[in-house]
Amino acid sequence: MTREHDELLGRLAEVRKRLLIPVRDISDAEAAKRTTVSELTLGGLIRHLATGERMWLQVLRNADGSLPDGMLDTAQYSMSETLSHWLSAYAAAAAETDAYVASLPSLDVEVQLPTTPWSPPEPQFWSARRIVLHLIHETAQHAGHADIIRESLDGANSTAQLA
Numbered sequence: 001m002t003r004e005h006d007e008l009l010g011r012l013a014e015v016r017k018r019l020l021i022p023v024r025d026i027s028d029a030e031a032a033k034r035t036t037v038s039e040l041t042l043g044g045l046i047r048h049l050a051t052g053e054r055m056w057l058q059v060l061r062n063a064d065g066s067l068p069d070g071m072l073d074t075a076q077y078s079m080s081e082t083l084s085h086w087l088s089a090y091a092a093a094a095a096e097t098d099a100y101v102a103s104l105p106s107l108d109v110e111v112q113l114p115t116t117p118w119s120p121p122e123p124q125f126w127s128a129r130r131i132v133l134h135l136i137h138e139t140a141q142h143a144g145h146a147d148i149i150r151e152s153l154d155g156a157n158s159t160a161q162l163a
Contacts, residue, residue: 001102008107008132009098015136016094019049019143021158022150023083031083035152042149043079043086045142050090051076053135057097060131065112065123072116097135104128 023031023042031043055068070076079086101107107129113119126134147158 002107004107004129005102005104008129008136009101012098012132012136012139013094015139015143016090018158019045019139019146020087022143022146022156023087026083026150026153028079028082030153032079033153035149038145039077040145040149041079042146042153043083044077045146045149046083046086046090047079047081048076049139049142050086050093052138053090053093053097056131056135057093057100059114060111060128061100063109063111065114067114067116071114101128101132107132 023046026042028043031046032041034041051070055071058068107127109128110125111128111131113124113126115123143158151157
């Protein structure tokens, strides 16, 4: 594994950790509660990121542009199961992603992206590096959403809970 692998996976680990702060010590009912005009919930965000990380890993592994089952399913934003179920699923997806990315000899490997309704007509290719950067971006963005949802729920915020 290269220094770049270490740095990118380290940054991804940091934003994952930050995402999990707002779900500390909450019940399943709280994890499923909407606290803003958005449909987003804390449990739904964890489910989406657990599901999304598995799908991006499938895109990276397959490299053939095939669309992972459920990638366009908006139900992945709602909480089903328990929060502990989705936290376990997220931890497993993160470990699997990290192991696969660490095993790559280079982050320059290019993979074909799936075609989606918003894709350009010609095939698109991303490097493994860009996929990891996308995971970092997506996780960080949703960590901010989670912080707002938690603060709206009970006033708790990530800054006060960093330890």
